[in-house]
Amino acid sequence: MSRAEEFAGVGLMRKLLAAGAVALAMLAPGASAQSGAWTYAYVGGVATATQRDNGGRVTATLTCSPPTGDIIITDYTLGRHARRATIAAVRIGAMSVNVPMSLEGRGRNARVLINLPQRPPILAAVQPTDRLSVTVNGQTHEYLEGGPARMREVAYACWGS
The missing domain is CATH 1.20.5 (Single alpha-helices involved in coiled-coils or other helix-helix interfaces)
Structure with missing residues (x-):
């Protein structure tokens, strides 16, 4: 060479x-x-914000689709703690509302579903530094930073304003 x-x-x-x-x-x-962040998508008329943990597993979703306009919070971490629960506390910052919830699935696949009615009052009070959390049977899941902003994006995509 x-x-x-x-x-x-x-x-x-x-x-x-x-x-x-x-x-x-x-x-x-x-x-x-x-990793450990929120993603947002608008597909087929459904606005969805998805939170994943550091391992890439989905821990929560926020969805909204016309015509009902309800925001549906699905929490994949509270299923074990939600047996016999019928009410969940949804908190954004200092404001909290108690809303009906349901449990779907069994065992590790159990998930908590919470329907927030169209234009829930807690969205009006959202501040940039607020955190979103859900409490069921005394167990709280505080979502990652940006949760209220993602909820607002989902709501505006669904309602238009």
Whole structure:
């Protein structure tokens, strides 16, 4: 192998290494944004905000679809604690409302469903630093930062204003 061929091979290796580093740098922010965060989608007339934990598992969803306009909170972490419960407390910041809830599924697949009526009063009081939480049978699940803002996005997509 000549010296020129040797340098060409080293140059190619450096370019490949640099391209790989750039690709990893571009992927890293996207990957970290998905872990332990909210995502939002509007598909088929249904607005959905989904919270995932650091392992990528869905822990809660906020959905709304016309014509009812109800916001449905589905919590996948409180199922074990919701046996025989009929009421859930939904809190945003300092304001809380008690609303009917139901339990679907069994065992690990159990999930709490809460229907907030159209234009719930707790949305009017949302502040940028507020947190969203749900309490069932004394167990509270506080959602990640941005929960009230995601709820507002879901509501506005459903109601139009």
